[in-house]
Amino acid sequence: MPVSIAQIQKWKHQKKPIAALTASDYAIAKLLDKAGVDMILVGDSLAMVALGYKNTLPVTLDDMIRHAQAVGRGVDNALLIVDMPFLSYQISAEEAMRSAGRIFKETDARGIKLEGGYPDMVETIRKLVQAGMPVMGHVGLTPQSVHRIGYRVQGGTPDTAEEILHQSKALVEAGIFALLLENIPADLATKITELIPVPTIGIGAGQGCDGQILVTHDVLGLSDWQPPFARKYVDLQSSITEVVKQYCQDVRTKS
Ligand code: KIV
Numbered sequence: 228m229p230v231s232i233a234q235i236q237k238w239k240h241q242k243k244p245i246a247a248l249t250a251s252d253y254a255i256a257k258l259l260d261k262a263g264v265d266m267i268l269v270g271d272s273l274a275m276v277a278l279g280y281k282n283t284l285p286v287t288l289d290d291m292i293r294h295a296q297a298v299g300r301g302v303d304n305a306l307l308i309v310d311m312p313f314l315s316y317q318i319s320a321e322e323a324m325r326s327a328g329r330i331f332k333e334t335d336a337r338g339i340k341l342e343g344g345y346p347d348m349v350e351t352i353r354k355l356v357q358a359g360m361p362v363m364g365h366v367g368l369t370p371q372s373v374h375r376i377g378y379r380v381q382g383g384t385p386d387t388a389e390e391i392l393h394q395s396k397a398l399v400e401a402g403i404f405a406l407l408l409e410n411i412p413a414d415l416a417t418k419i420t421e422l423i424p425v426p427t428i429g430i431g432a433g434q435g436c437d438g439q440i441l442v443t444h445d446v447l448g449l450s451d452w453q454p455p456f457a458r459k460y461v462d463l464q465s466s467i468t469e470v471v472k473q474y475c476q477d478v479r480t481k482s
């Protein structure tokens with residue numbers, strides 16, 4: 228049976244950690260799914276790792292849908308979540324509803340994720356949830372705000388930590404099914420995890436979260452750059468370079 232939202236919520240209470248990774252294409256998605264990952268996110272980080280943009284801002288709703296469709300064809304078991312890209316949900320709740328609706332109509336997404344916990348966003352999320360669309364929140368370092376906040380740790384002072392905690396509670400009250408915590412101090416992430424009833428999935432947020440997520444290109448060593456908290460399990464850049472050199476040599480020597 229495929230992993231459901233109810234399932235990961237149960238795992239929080241059973242203290243069974245949730246393993247999540249990103250995917251942007253069919254081949255990798257299929258491997259992740261077969262290897263037993265619980266949740267697959269079609270993250271808008273695909274703007275950088277799959278499309279070569281400098282940040283996540285340029286990726287469009289059409290891009291996200293295209294990649295989500297490819298990923299969906301490879302996923303049988305994992306809970307498939309799709310990121311809403313920059314400016315597909317910020318302008319108004321109405322536009323967010325239309326954008327989110329397209330993701331559910333045109334892909335196999337079983338949830339969407341959008342960034343931020345300010346009051347307008349909380350109200351937008353409430354409307355999406357009321358319309359039947361499961362929403363995952365995302366607070367802390369929100370990369371779509373890179374030009375305002377950079378890629379720094381968030382919540383490092385008592386005031387900003389309090390703000391992130393407050394946003395997390397407001398998002399829960401609006402109906403999110405899970406919350407992504409990115410690049411915040413471990414003690415803050417642990418505190419949020421203990422205080423809210425839905426699963427927290429951390430990236431650069433310490434061991435205290437209910438689950439962990441990383442960008443698969445970082446895990447595989449395929450990224451040009453990766454944050455220090457992203458553990459590289461294998462250096463595929465080196466392996467692929469070696470293999471391709473070998474191939475070129477074989478062709479050129481007619482072997
Ligand atoms: O787009 C992405 O990869 C994300 C990460 C925080 C997992 O949102």
Ligand code: NA
Pocket residue numbers: 270271272310
């Ligand atoms: Na993202």
